[in-house]
Amino acid sequence: MITLPTRRHFLHSSLSLSTLLISGAAQAQSASKKAGKKGYATGLRGAVTPTKLSELNVKWIYNWTSKRPAGLPEGIEWVPMVFKDNENQFAAKAVEEIRGDLANKPPAVLGFNEPEGKDQGNTTVEQALAVWPKLEELNLPLGSPAGVHADSPWMQAFMKEALKRKYRIDFITIHWYGGPSAxxxxxxxxxxxRLYKRPVWITEFCPADWSATKTGKNQHAEKDVLRFIKDALPRLERSNDVQRYAWFGTGPGNSATGCSALFDASGSLTKLGEAYAEA
Incomplete structure (x- = not known):
C-alpha cells in the first residue's frame, strides 16, 4: 500500500513512465471547448449562489458532484463529476445520475477527486480501474482522476494500468496551489x-500559502495574486495544452487560500474577482 504525502509536503518529483506504452493507444477525443476555457470550481453554498456566477464572466463550472445545480445562469455549462468509489458504491450511483442528465448534454465528465486523499476521493487505484469502464459508457469526453498531485504515485500507477487496459482517458485533470507565479x-x-500525452483541464487552481495558520497571516498579498491573474490567464488562453481551467472557489476566511477569494463574505466580487471577470 502506498503512503502518500500531503499537498503541503509533497515533493514535485515524477516516477519514470518509461514503461508506459501509449504509442498504440487510440487518439484521445477532443473534449468540448465551445463554451470557452475560463471556469470556476464552486460548491455553490452560502452567499455564492448560482446567479452570482454570471458576474464572474465564466463559461463553465463544476461543483464536485453528479447532480446538476438548479438556477444556473444561461450560457454557463455545468460539468458533472464522479467524486469517488468506495464501499458505498458511490461511483455507480453517480454514473446513473449523470446518465439521467444526458438530455441536458453535459460537455464532459470528470473522474475521481483527489482519490489518494483520505478526506477526499479516498479511492484505491484498483477501485478506480474496476469502475472506469462504467464512466466510459456515458460516451462523454472523460477526464482522468484529479490527483492531489498530477504526477503522484497514485496517478502514475492508475494511468499506466488504465492505458495498458486500453481504457479511454481524453484529458488529464490538474490541481495546482503554488505561489503567485504564472x-x-x-x-x-x-x-x-508531456508526461501523459494528453490535453489538460486545470480543475482547481489558485495561489495558496500552506504555511498560513490563520486568516490574515497569508504571505501572498492581494497585489501579488492580482498580478498572477493578469499574467496567468492570457497564458492559459494561448496554451495549446490547456482546454479548460477553473479557479478554486475558496472563501475569504480560509487560511491557506483566502488570499485568492473571488467573492467576499457577502457574495460581492473582490478586486480579484473583478480581475478574473475581466480577464
Whole structure:
C-alpha cells in the first residue's frame, strides 16, 4: 500500500513512465471547448449562489458532484463529476445520475477527486480501474482522476494500468496551489501534458500559502495574486495544452487560500474577482 504525502509536503518529483506504452493507444477525443476555457470550481453554498456566477464572466463550472445545480445562469455549462468509489458504491450511483442528465448534454465528465486523499476521493487505484469502464459508457469526453498531485504515485500507477487496459482517458485533470507565479503554473502544466500525452483541464487552481495558520497571516498579498491573474490567464488562453481551467472557489476566511477569494463574505466580487471577470 502506498503512503502518500500531503499537498503541503509533497515533493514535485515524477516516477519514470518509461514503461508506459501509449504509442498504440487510440487518439484521445477532443473534449468540448465551445463554451470557452475560463471556469470556476464552486460548491455553490452560502452567499455564492448560482446567479452570482454570471458576474464572474465564466463559461463553465463544476461543483464536485453528479447532480446538476438548479438556477444556473444561461450560457454557463455545468460539468458533472464522479467524486469517488468506495464501499458505498458511490461511483455507480453517480454514473446513473449523470446518465439521467444526458438530455441536458453535459460537455464532459470528470473522474475521481483527489482519490489518494483520505478526506477526499479516498479511492484505491484498483477501485478506480474496476469502475472506469462504467464512466466510459456515458460516451462523454472523460477526464482522468484529479490527483492531489498530477504526477503522484497514485496517478502514475492508475494511468499506466488504465492505458495498458486500453481504457479511454481524453484529458488529464490538474490541481495546482503554488505561489503567485504564472511561469510556475504553466511549467507544471507543460510537464504533465508531456508526461501523459494528453490535453489538460486545470480543475482547481489558485495561489495558496500552506504555511498560513490563520486568516490574515497569508504571505501572498492581494497585489501579488492580482498580478498572477493578469499574467496567468492570457497564458492559459494561448496554451495549446490547456482546454479548460477553473479557479478554486475558496472563501475569504480560509487560511491557506483566502488570499485568492473571488467573492467576499457577502457574495460581492473582490478586486480579484473583478480581475478574473475581466480577464
Amino acid at each position: 511561469s510556475q503554473l504553466t511549467s507544471h502544466v507543460d510537464k504533465i501534458a
